[in-house]
Amino acid sequence: MYLWEAVLGAAEEGISPKDLRFIHSERGSAYMEMALPYLNQEGPLGKRVLEINTYCRFYDIFKDLFRPDLTEVTALRESLTNLTLHMLAENDLRRGMCREEYYKKLLKREILEGVYGRTAKSVWKSMKREEQEILLGGLLRNFRTGSSLLLFMDMVRGLVADSIIYRSRECPDDVIIYTGLKKSRMLEQKFRLLQDLFLDIRYHTEIFYEAHFGIIGIDCTMRTDETAIY
Numbered sequence: 001m002y003l004w005e006a007v008l009g010a011a012e013e014g015i016s017p018k019d020l021r022f023i024h025s026e027r028g029s030a031y032m033e034m035a036l037p038y039l040n041q042e043g044p045l046g047k048r049v050l051e052i053n054t055y056c057r058f059y060d061i062f063k064d065l066f067r068p069d070l071t072e073v074t075a076l077r078e079s080l081t082n083l084t085l086h087m088l089a090e091n092d093l094r095r096g097m098c099r100e101e102y103y104k105k106l107l108k109r110e111i112l113e114g115v116y117g118r119t120a121k122s123v124w125k126s127m128k129r130e131e132q133e134i135l136l137g138g139l140l141r142n143f144r145t146g147s148s149l150l151l152f153m154d155m156v157r158g159l160v161a162d163s164i165i166y167r168s169r170e171c172p173d174d175v176i177i178y179t180g181l182k183k184s185r186m187l188e189q190k191f192r193l194l195q196d197l198f199l200d201i202r203y204h205t206e207i208f209y210e211a212h213f214g215i216i217g218i219d220c221t222m223r224t225d226e227t228a229i230y
């Protein structure tokens with residue numbers, strides 16, 4: 001694992017970079033920058049302590065800090081090492097950030113600041129990291145190509161488990177959505193957000209939860225006490 005991977009892994013677990021303390025590994029592997037970290041283990045100051053093989057990529061920086069003959073100012077050297085590795089980790093992350101990732105970061109900030117409304121902020125906080133990435137990717141596509149039914153359908157399939165989307169033949173602007181999930185306030189908010197962000201105002205949606213509506217000629221949808229009426 002590399003330094004930047006540890007920072008991203010901590011972020012996924014809700015741990016701030018400020019709560020990480022990097023130390024020089026005395027017995028680090030010559031082939032790894034760091035072993036898989038145990039982010040739940042806290043040091044004496046309440047920080048997560050991660051051992052880094054500073055000689056793996058940063059030998060020129062740290063070669064004179066940890067010579068065997070150096071036994072003085074240990075605390076100062078450890079503090080400098082921690083500070084320097086935090087800066088290097090930030091550089092790692094910025095260097096690996098492409099333009100699309102930068103735009104996603106700006107979009108995330110706008111969502112959390114309420115630019116897209118309270119519903120968007122509430123739904124965002126309830127999402128897993130993978131779902132947030134899908135939503136941000138959809139927003140970027142929306143900016144490039146404009147809202148469309150196909151984009152809306154992709155977002156529903158990606159963010160709502162066990163969902164099927166139908167389009168009425170008689171009324172092309174009517175969109176029918178089925179999900180096997182139980183109806184809840186958060187799920188309703190998610191559907192409302194997807195409609196607001198990705199669907200033209202001319203479309204009308206009808207959503208069915210748990211029970212599928214009956215379709216004549218398809219036996220699996222025509223079950224007694226298990227069929228909704230449309």
